[in-house]
Amino acid sequence: MTRDTQVTEANLRLFCLKTQIAFVRNVSGPPFPAALRNRARQILGEQIAGDLRTLLGAQDVTNDDDLAAYGAAYHGLTPREERRVGYRLLRVDRTPLGTPVWCELMGANHCTFSVCDTSLDFEARTEALRLLVDGLAKPLRFVYDRRLGYVTAQPALMGTGFRIRSWMHLAGLSHFGYLTELCNAAEAMRALAEPYRPEDAPPGNLMILFNRFSMDARAQTLAGHFKAFLMRVAEQETEARWRLLHDEPFVFVDILKRAKAILKNASLISADEALDLLSDLRLGLTCGAATLRKADPLAPHWFDDATDAAFYPRQGRALRRTVSLPHDVATFRPWRNDALRAQWLRPLAAFAIDRDLIERADSQ
Amino acid sequence: MKCELCHANNAETVLYRRNAEGKREELYVCHACAERERAFEEERGIQITAMRLNGGAKPAPPEEPRKGADEAEDAPPADEAGEPRMMSAAEFFGEDEEPRKGTDEAEDAPPADEAGEPRMMSAAEFFGEDEEPPEDPSAREFLGLHAGTPDDACTRCPGCGATIGDIRHEGLFRCPQCLTTFPELTRTLLDDAQQCSDYQGDPAPGTERLREIEALERRLAEAIDREDYLEAKRLRAEIQAKKGEAGHDA
């Protein structure tokens, strides 16, 4: 991490875990899903899924159990428990974007096309995805009005049907209690921010930021605005981390030592605790306050893999074959996953805390 | 590790089965237990699969129970009339813009019958066979949307049967025709959500030319207003030329 504003984008790369770019479209003809019976939703879903298989060579992965579990964390897809009757999930592998495009059919005529990855080239990727989706406009007959753009059930998505959202790790702003300000600032900058899990304090200091308007400009322009907003957030986050590092070495060292102790010794680590530990470690590593040779917790998906839904299929199942757990723990699923999660995180305890920082903390 | 059923032998295989709640569960068991379990489950007509540990073939995951296969007919429509699951991004929107799914609507929403029970379409309507819209997307516009017809509390949307109250209550349109049926409400909802009710995004494929012509016509009117006839003449020619390209991208 650096303080030079010329390289804010490099810092943004450290804070922005992933970004989903999505377009919502409705196929003309039937009413929206809410006004349809289950049977109609199912038939429509299957029909459009069939069209997408033909038009895009899409693969129907609705019944992929593991994907249903980690798709929400990895690709921003609808969580399994929120899938409605007639929901279909399709994946298009060969696309100009280089990453898979996901087509979600929300049980009827409502389709979402999305990509989700670590790229910060929002504008180019938005345009590429838009062109791909536009190619479907004629064969699928999307509902479009010249005065309103693409018509959807939700007023907030009307127009371009464009949604861009970024998962951000904002440990610095969170430490100084600036997340509320961030939410206000977001609104002023035509975006919105919400904690990773809305109901309580964001575990892992993760926030989801997304564009608020989708009607008054081209999607590519909206993506550009959003990027500018993220750059501002990155500046603020850099500032906060810098302040923590320089003004509060004592606090910083405490954060790291605690994390180290838990990672090293805990037998059960819950998802939320894991997210917080990963957050602390990531904060240390990006500020140069900690170093770790063996593992790379800055790689994408550490946060994703720690979540309850994704942990077992992505990490736990494989571990379970090698790790032996006490009987009581192994047969009770929440404990089993927490125990495996502790094992999975153990190698991260091997990080070293910067000597200079410790010295500064001691003399504070 | 030990077999999860007998806790005596070593685990040799993975067993997939459905537990009492119908959830899929994965067990590491010995061959003997796997055999016993399989025989037992087959008796009950439940499909289970097993794989060998250590480099065995990947198991074919048991088929996900068809969601809704059983819910489809007997679930009350009100249940589903909750929220169309837009994208997981749907949670983005604050409470003012989008009612939280299920909870309050399910209780507050008037019974489906009263609310203009979502009418089941005929198969033909459903697949749009007899109402094939013309190919040019511009021809499918919702004419009259900006004509400013006053919304009427008794009017039901011909497309879905919703009243203005239903839409206001849910903050969601139920079908594309709702927008034409209630133009005032549409504008209000869009102004609230987007601070804009006039689309300035990417034109749909095939409508760029129409848009350009519209823009030129606006400029022509302005030119005539300020009596700039030279400019008007030039614009008129340009519009004619554009119109001449008919079918080029439509």
Ligand SMILES: [Zn+2]
């Ligand atoms: Zn056994």
Ligand SMILES: [Zn+2]
């Ligand atoms: Zn309607």
